[in-house]
Amino acid sequence: MRPRFLLPACLGVLYVVWGSTYLVQRIAVASMPPLQMAALRFVISGALLYAALRATGTPAPTRRAWIAATASAVPLIVTGMGTAAVALTLVPSGLAALVFGSVPLWAALFHRLSGGRLRRLEMVGLGVGFAGVVLVAARGALRAEPTGAALVVLAAASYALGCVATRRAPLSPGVMGTASQMLAGGAILAIGSLVRGEPLAVPSARAAAAVAYLIVLGSLLAYSAFGWLLKNASPALATSYAYVNPVMALALGVAFGGERFTPADGAGLVLVLAAVALVGWAQRSPSAPAQGASVGPISTATR
Secondary structure: OOHHHHHHHHHHHHHHHHHHHHHHHHHHHOOOOHHHHHHHHHHHHHHHHHHHHHHOOOOOOOHHHHHHHHHHHHHHHHHHHHHHHHHOOOOOHHHHHHHHOOHHHHHHHHHHHOOOOOOHHHHHHHHHHHHHHHHHHHHOHHHHOHHHHHHHHHHHHHHHHHHHHHHHOOOOOOHHHHHHHHHHHHHHHHHHHHHHOOOOOOOOHHHHHHHHHHHHHHHHHHHHHHHHHHHHOOHHHHOOHHHHHHHHHHHHHHHHOOOOOOHHHHHHHHHHHHHHHHHHHHHHOOOOOOOOOOOOOOOOOOO
């Protein structure tokens, strides 16, 4: 593909694929236990990525790097994506994506709690964003599923904590750090599935196709596209998926998942996206704190 076509192609992959992963996960957990599904997804994705990297001569992670990968994978993959998978058995995929749109806001909050400095505009963004999340949980379609709403908020907060921890962890450099996180997180999820007593399920053809989609497109292809954008596009453009994915996920959920979308959910979506824009604008300002200020929008291969 010619370089001039790579930019729109990579953006299209992030907008469509990552926006669709919420609905695809909901399809998968319809006939598979959620932790078992997440474990299968991350173990296979991590193993494929790890094998490809080792075949091209990338050094294996050191013992210290494996420990860091495991520790950071707990909030990012286990209690982040694992809890999200459980929540998707209860709540609409589009609304789960809307709440996950608040990840940059949680990351900014954790950055502040860990000693970082936030500008006034970032503080305003946090207030606006969390008001949007509360509106969706209390007045939107999530109101009928308080347990699911609590789980998806917990998952978003944990994922953000994992993103902050990943930045500070002594992982293997480059993509090998992501591969080791996937393998470690997938193994812990498999143990969690056993502890939770999830029965070993044979997925339906639809669920198996959904898991394959998450592995090949949601992890491997989308991560490759994101890596290319980080090197060849501006940070603002590379992370613009954060504003498109919730809208895409809501539209797909309504169109193909038969999901309900209320006016309160629409208002919450506007508040969350406005808040992410405020936080992002404040961080890109020349007077924004340089040390550790990069807290959103955020992505990893685990989306």
